[in-house]
Amino acid sequence: xxxxxxxxxxxxxxxxxxxxxxxxxxxxxxxxxxxxxxxxxxxxxxxxxxxxxxxxxxxxxxxxxxxxxxxxxxxxxxxxxxxxxxxxxxxxxxxxxxxxxxxxxxxxxxxxxxxxxxxxxxxxxxxxxxxxxxxxxxxxxxxxxxxxxxxxxxxxxxxxxxxxxxxxxxxxxxxxxxxxxxxxxxxxxxxxxxxxxxxxxxxxxxxxxxxxxxxxxxxxxxxxxxxxxxxxxxxxxxxxxxxxxxxxxxxxxxxxxxxxxxxxxxxxxxxxxxxxxxxxxxxxxxxxxxxxxxxxxxxxxxxxxxxxxxxxxxxxxxxxxxxxxxxxxxxxxxxxxxxxxxxxxxxxxxxxxxxxxxxxxxxxxxxxxxxxxxxxxxxxxxxxxxxxxxxxxxxxxxxxxxxxxxxxxxxxxxxxxxxxxxxxxxxxxxxxxxxxxxxxxxxxxxxxxxxxxxxxxxxxxxxxxxxxxxxxxxxxxxxxxxxxxxxxxxxxxxxxxxxxxxxxxxxxxxxxxxxxxxxxxxxxxxxxxxxxxxxxxxxxxxxxxxxxxxxxxxxxxxxxxxxxxxxxxxxxxxxxxxxxxxxxxxxxxxxxxxxxxxxxxxxxxxxxxxxxxxxxxxxxxxxxxxxxxxxxxxxxxxxxxxxxxxxxxxxxxxxxxxxxxxxxxxxxxxxxxxxxxxxxxxxxxxxxxxxxxxxxxxxxx
Numbered sequence: 001x002x003x004x005x006x007x008x009x010x011x012x013x014x015x016x017x018x019x020x021x022x023x024x025x026x027x028x029x030x031x032x033x034x035x036x037x038x039x040x041x042x043x044x045x046x047x048x049x050x051x052x053x054x055x056x057x058x059x060x061x062x063x064x065x066x067x068x069x070x071x072x073x074x075x076x077x078x079x080x081x082x083x084x085x086x087x088x089x090x091x092x093x094x095x096x097x098x099x100x101x102x103x104x105x106x107x108x109x110x111x112x113x114x115x116x117x118x119x120x121x122x123x124x125x126x127x128x129x130x131x132x133x134x135x136x137x138x139x140x141x142x143x144x145x146x147x148x149x150x151x152x153x154x155x156x157x158x159x160x161x162x163x164x165x166x167x168x169x170x171x172x173x174x175x176x177x178x179x180x181x182x183x184x185x186x187x188x189x190x191x192x193x194x195x196x197x198x199x200x201x202x203x204x205x206x207x208x209x210x211x212x213x214x215x216x217x218x219x220x221x222x223x224x225x226x227x228x229x230x231x232x233x234x235x236x237x238x239x240x241x242x243x244x245x246x247x248x249x250x251x252x253x254x255x256x257x258x259x260x261x262x263x264x265x266x267x268x269x270x271x272x273x274x275x276x277x278x279x280x281x282x283x284x285x286x287x288x289x290x291x292x293x294x295x296x297x298x299x300x301x302x303x304x305x306x307x308x309x310x311x312x313x314x315x316x317x318x319x320x321x322x323x324x325x326x327x328x329x330x331x332x333x334x335x336x337x338x339x340x341x342x343x344x345x346x347x348x349x350x351x352x353x354x355x356x357x358x359x360x361x362x363x364x365x366x367x368x369x370x371x372x373x374x375x376x377x378x379x380x381x382x383x384x385x386x387x388x389x390x391x392x393x394x395x396x397x398x399x400x401x402x403x404x405x406x407x408x409x410x411x412x413x414x415x416x417x418x419x420x421x422x423x424x425x426x427x428x429x430x431x432x433x434x435x436x437x438x439x440x441x442x443x444x445x446x447x448x449x450x451x452x453x454x455x456x457x458x459x460x461x462x463x464x465x466x467x468x469x470x471x472x473x474x475x476x477x478x479x480x481x482x483x484x485x486x487x488x489x490x491x492x493x494x495x496x497x498x499x500x501x502x503x504x505x506x507x508x509x510x511x512x513x514x515x516x517x518x519x520x521x522x523x524x525x526x527x528x529x530x531x532x533x534x535x536x537x538x539x540x541x542x543x544x545x546x547x548x549x550x551x552x553x554x555x556x557x558x559x560x561x562x563x564x565x566x567x568x569x570x571x572x573x574x575x576x577x578x579x580x581x582x583x584x585x586x587x588x589x590x591x592x593x594x595x596x597x598x599x600x601x602x603x604x605x606x607x608x609x610x611x612x613x614x615x616x617x618x619x620x621x622x623x624x625x626x627x628x629x630x631x632x633x634x635x636x637x638x639x640x641x642x643x644x645x646x647x648x649x650x651x652x653x654x655x656x657x658x659x660x661x662x663x664x665x666x667x668x669x670x671x672x673x674x675x676x677x678x679x680x681x682x683x684x685x686x687x688x689x690x691x692x693x694x695x696x697x698x699x700x701x
Contacts, residue, residue, distance in 0.1 A: 046116065046146050046166045048434065048444060049155055049358065049370060050300075055474045058434075058444040058464030060086075060516050060530045060564075062147045066170070069139050071608050071618045073647030073662035075180070075694070077137040077145070081165065083606075083620065085530070085564040085580040086149045088599055091673040091686050095287055096243055096274030097135055102149050102163035104560050104586040104598035105510075105536060108676060112161040112484050112508070114152065118169060118262060120295050120314045123159050125380045125424065126348045128487035132320050133268045133289025136247055140178060140190045141205040143170045149564075150532065151482030151512050154446045154462035157428055158485040161510055161536075169262070170194065171203050171253055175701040182694025185212035188247075201255040213243030213272050216687030222279040223329055225680055234332035236281040241687060242272035258301055264293040269323055278328040279681035284341075285326035290319045306363035316352040321345075325386055325409055334400055342401060343409050344387040346418045353377045368434040370446075376426040380488055385417035386410065391497040401497075416495055422488050425453040440468040450483075454491065458483050458507055472520040484508040490540055490552040499542055502552045510536040524570035531563040535589075557589035579605040591631045597674050600626025614651035619644070633677035638685060641669045660696040665689065 042065075047057040054063055062084050074080040078098040082089040090099040092108050099110040106112075111128025114121060124131040145167055152160030176192040188209030195202060223235035248267040253260065271287035298311040325345040333342050356374035388409045389401040404410055414420050432446035447461040462480035469475055486505040493501035512534040519527045539556025562584040569577045582602045588595040606620040627638035647662040665671065668691040675682035 044146055045168075046119070046148060046152070046156070046164055048432065049372075050360070050368075055518050056442070056466055056468070058442075058462075058466055058476065058478060059148045059152075060150055060476075060478075060514055060532070062149075064145045064147075066139075066143050069142065069145075070649065070660070071616060071647070072606065072620055073618060073645060073649075073660070073664075074139060076139065077167070079664075080139060080145060081147065082622070083604060084147050085566055085604070086562075086582045086584075087147065087163070088602060088624070090597070091274070091688070092129075093275060093279055093676060093682070093686065094277050095132060095135070095271055096241070096686070097129065097132070100163075100165060101598055103532065103534070103562065104584045104595070105162040105558070106595075106597045107540075109487070109489075111159055111487055114156055114158075114160040114164045116156070116164065116166040117264065117293065118295060119166060119297075119312070120293060120316070120354070121156075121159070121352075122291075124318055124320070125350050125352075125378055125422075125488050126320065126419070127489050128159065128484070131289050131291070131318055132271060132287045133266050133291045133318065135268055135271065135289075136209070136211075136245055137167075137266075138188070138190070138207055138209065138247075138249060140176075140207060141169050141192060141249070141251060142167055143172070144168045149530070150478065150514055150534075151460070151462065151480035151510060153460040153482035154448045154480060155430065155432070157426070157448060157450055158483060158507075161482045161484040161508065169251060169253070169264075170205070171201065171255065176698060178696065178698040180694050180696040183692035184214050184689070185244075186210070186692075186694065190249075199256060201253075203251075203253040205249070205251045207249040208247065209249075210246040210270075211244055213241075213245065214689040214692070215240035215243075216690065217241075218275055218281060218682065218687065219684050220682070221276065221281055222681040223281075223333060226329075226333065230333075230335040232332050232335065234330045236283070236330050239281050239283070241275050242281070242283050242285075243274060244270060244272045246270040258299050260295075260297050260299065262293075262295040264291075264295075266291040266293075271323075273326055275675075275682055275686055276328070277326050279675070280329050280333075282327040282330075284324060285343075286323035287326070288319075288321045288323050290317075290321070292317045300360070306361055308360045308362075310358045310360075312354070312356040312358075314352075314354045316350075316354075318350045318352075319348070321347045322386075337401070337403050338388070338407055340407060342389055342403075344389070345385065345409075347384040347386070348380060348419070349382040350378075350380050352379070366436040370432040370434075371430070373429045374427070376424075376428075378424040378426065379421075380419075380423070381421050383414060383417055383419050383421055385412050387412065390416075391495075418495060419488060419492055419501075420494065422454075422492055424488075427451045442466045452485065454503075455486065455506060458509075474518045476514070476516040478514040478516070479512070480514075481509065481511050483510075486540060486552075493552075498550060500545070500549055500551045505540060505552060506538055506554050508536065508538050508540060508554070508556075510534055526568045528566040529563065530566075532561070534560045536560070555590070558586060558595055559589055560584060560586045574610040576608045577606070578608075579603070588631060593631045594628040596628050596630030596633065596677065598627065599624045600628070616649045616651075618647040618649070621645075627674060629674075629679070630677045633679050635679045635683065638672060638674045639670070641671045643667075643669050643671060656700050658698040658700060660698075661693070662696075663691065663693045665691045667691075 042054040044057040047059040088101045100113040109127040109129040148164040152164040179189045181187040190207035250265045269288040273282040273285045276282040293316045295314040300308045322345040325343040327341040329342040331341045354376045358372035361369040428450040430448035435443045444464040460481045464478040467475045514532045516530045536558040538554040541555040542550035545551045564582045566580040603623045609617045621644045623642045625640040644666040649660040671688040672685040
């Protein structure tokens with residue numbers, strides 16, 4: 001997002017100075033300087049692999065800086081992304097993990113959105129999501145968040161399908177000590193320090209936090225459906241969701257010239273199960289996700305003669321486990337066969353090693369060439385399943401769950417568990433050319449080829465034409481193809497009484513056409529319009545194969561059309577207004593109906609006032625509407641809702657102290673995210689947090 005434009009007088013002076021210095025009419029390079037003089041200093045790094053001005057990036061993108069994060073009062077990544085045009089943050093029925101739904105492309109694990117942490121993918125092999133350890137990601141150590149709506153596989157490979165989110169951490173000098181406390185027993189504290197150790201730049205961050213979680217009521221669940229069939233009253237409904245957690249986050253960053261080493265640790269434990277992993281309330285189960293990431297990079301090493309080399313290596317370990325086995329169904333379930341409840345704990349261990357090399361060449365006039373190769377070794381090397389039941393087939397159908405002796409929780413052999421270990425190796429290569437073929441015109445063309453050891457090859461191109469029509473107007477036309485690699489759950493799931501894996505799956509594919517316009521209507525007013533049309537094919541869904549079992553298959557196809565209108569107005573020296581409206585028309589091409597879940601309309605407005613000396617009051621309002629049910633779900637549409645948040649912040653209250661207070665969902669709207677079709681398990685959807693507040697105190701030195 002752009003910095004505040006300069007006043008007209010300063011803008012004229014800056015323009016005259018630049019023109020006098022060149023003595024010629026402004027060409028493309030001079031317009032770059034003029035754009036900076038106007039205040040367009042926002043840059044993007046994930047569109048082409050190198051940093052460039054946001055308005056010229058060959059993508060529809062949003063960049064949110066740390067300053068803007070503070071102004072809006074967002075404390076987690078999900079709160080932040082929910083303010084981005086074309087993005088809706090939903091919730092999964094599994095542990096209430098956040099779903100970053102871009103332009104209506106959704107599934108229960110959300111593998112179609114690629115999330116990067118300083119450029120390193122956070123995708124897990126098991127489900128294709130970010131895993132248990134990704135919930136409640138804090139923002140105190142975030143310098144900026146870059147979001148691309150639309151395909152990115154030509155540069156980033158798998159899962160850059162609906163969009164890409166890149167989280168860039170801090171590396172600045174200074175010391176910060178902070179604490180925050182608020183509703184639902186939520187509290188956290190953090191320490192950040194950045195500086196120099198001789199010739200080495202160093203930055204360290206440590207944060208701890210916990211929350212009891214909001215406790216909105218679920219009126220009916222899956223056990224509510226089973227009770228009449230077995231003559232029981234085992235359901236815990238009406239009862240509260242289980243959304244508590246504890247967190248520990250840490251990082252260390254070391255930099256020496258162009259060499260940078262980052263280490264990151266993310267721990268989420270005592271994770272509540274939300275509405276229950278089997279859609280039956282579970283107040284006792286607790287999840288755990290642990291992630292350790294090491295990332296080494298050598299950036300743009302000058303080789304001479306217009307050549308530059310970038311090398312990258314990362315190693316990541318992820319573990320999904322459970323502090324307490326998940327209670328799938330409550331005590332007394334299935335006619336009393338499970339007096340203490342039906343328990344299960346599928347655990348998985350992963351390690352990801354990624355190597356890459358990219359070389360750039362600028363020796364050709366008007367061309368910036370880039371080529372890269374890489375290899376990923378992705379290993380889900382251990383699985384474990386603890387449970388107190390099994391399923392046996394009775395007749396043509398899967399029968400009822402049978403308890404283990406004494407209904408004790410035992411470890412099952414791997415061949416009888418949910419998934420055996422598997423390994424995936426990926427080799428990839430890409431080329432890209434940014435060609436300034438005429439004054440004010442740039443064509444970016446790229447293609448990437450990936451070879452997967454488990455399903456073969458995929459090739460994904462992209463084209464982007466950017467026209468600087470004037471100093472105030474930029475137009476873009478873009479085409480891209482992307483893919484989503486099947487997760488191991490979809491490929492290799494075994495002994496699942498409901499869904500079975502399919503090793504013959506092919507990757508999901510999408511083709512997207514976009515047009516984007518950015519207009520600096522006045523020095524204090526900016527307007528953007530983005531239009532898109534996509535076709536998603538081979539989407540992975542389940543199909544009935546008999547005996548009461550479903551199998552994953554490439555069955556889905558979806559068409560989406562829509563647009564996003566954005567605006568920003570500096571109404572005065574003390575007031576800035578921003579907002580956007582997103583419209584989506586999506587169609588399930590198999591049924592001709594709306595595929596459901598995602599909002600058709602989403603509107604957002606924000607005002608930032610400077611009050612007195614050093615005080616900032618931020619207000620934001622969001623309206624979500626038009627969430628239809630998918631085919632086969634007879635429930636009425638999901639209710640629309642409007643939320644309002646307020647944040648009051650001061651720069652200095654005493655020397656180096658800063659204070660902030662925020663109220664979320666000020667008018668206590670009944671916000672719900674849709675549960676999965678057909679809705680018999682959770683007919684009243686997933687309730688979200690009621691009104692909440694927090695108070696924050698930060699010491700900056």
